[in-house]
Amino acid sequence: MTAEPPSDPPRAPDIDENGVDREQIRAMIRLAPEQRLRLVEEFVESALEIRERNAPRPVR
Amino acid sequence: MPRARFAEILRLLAENEVEFVVVGMTAGILHGAPVTTVDLDLVHRRSPDNVRRLLRVLGEIDATYRHDPRGLRPAESHLAGPGHQLLTTRLGDLDCLGAIDQDRRYEDLLPLTVEMALSEGRSVHVLSLPALIEAKERAGRPKDLAALPVLRATLDELKRRS
Numbered sequence: 001m002t003a004e005p006p007s008d009p010p011r012a013p014d015i016d017e018n019g020v021d022r023e024q025i026r027a028m029i030r031l032a033p034e035q036r037l038r039l040v041e042e043f044v045e046s047a048l049e050i051r052e053r054n055a056p057r058p059v060r
Numbered sequence: 061m062p063r064a065r066f067a068e069i070l071r072l073l074a075e076n077e078v079e080f081v082v083v084g085m086t087a088g089i090l091h092g093a094p095v096t097t098v099d100l101d102l103v104h105r106r107s108p109d110n111v112r113r114l115l116r117v118l119g120e121i122d123a124t125y126r127h128d129p130r131g132l133r134p135a136e137s138h139l140a141g142p143g144h145q146l147l148t149t150r151l152g153d154l155d156c157l158g159a160i161d162q163d164r165r166y167e168d169l170l171p172l173t174v175e176m177a178l179s180e181g182r183s184v185h186v187l188s189l190p191a192l193i194e195a196k197e198r199a200g201r202p203k204d205l206a207a208l209p210v211l212r213a214t215l216d217e218l219k220r221r222s
Binding site for chain 1: 063064065066067070086089090091092093094095096097098176177178179186209210212213214217218221
């Protein structure tokens with residue numbers, strides 16, 4: 001078995017002193033305002049779907 | 061819970077010439093804050109004409125009070141006052157606020173907004189990020205304070221870009 005060559009370490013994330021990921025902010029800022037809203041809509045939609053799928057079923 | 065189609069609600073309101081200001085975390089998102097929310101908060105102008113235009117849109121999206129099991133629909137008298145109308149619609153939860161932040165009305169907030177373009181040539185007024193941060197600081201509730209680090213960092217990134 002041949003050993004894999006060592007890969008470059010990942011770049012350190014840009015997290016500020018409050019724990020906020022600055023790169024996420026920069027990615028959002030690169031979008032147009034309506035695109036920012038659509039991204040959140042998709043996220044909320046996905047979260048709601050999972051919640052609905054796992055909602056407690058009524059006891060019979 | 062209904063689907064979240066906030067951009068669609070904004071488009072309908074703009075198309076029907078409803079005068080309003082987007083506030084709350086949706087305003088933060090529109091400015092680029094990587095946060096999420098399950099409702100759209102807006103402060104509407106409480107003039108009779110505007111309330112009628114708003115009611116027309118609310119009827120179109122089947123708005124009812126989300127904490128009222130009777131499926132009560134908002135009326136002119138509700139929207140003409142300073143109270144908060146917490147609604148559910150077929151396009152998502154929508155809070156129509158007569159005033160926020162120590163009785164600030166639409167007319168008080170409008171100078172503190174930026175105009176943002178939507179698709180199809182429409183635009184909406186969104187509370188500026190500094191004004192949103194100040195409102196959250198004044199509100200001082202745990203949920204408002206929790207949002208501040210991300211909002212402040214977003215403002216900082218926007219300043220660096222400009």
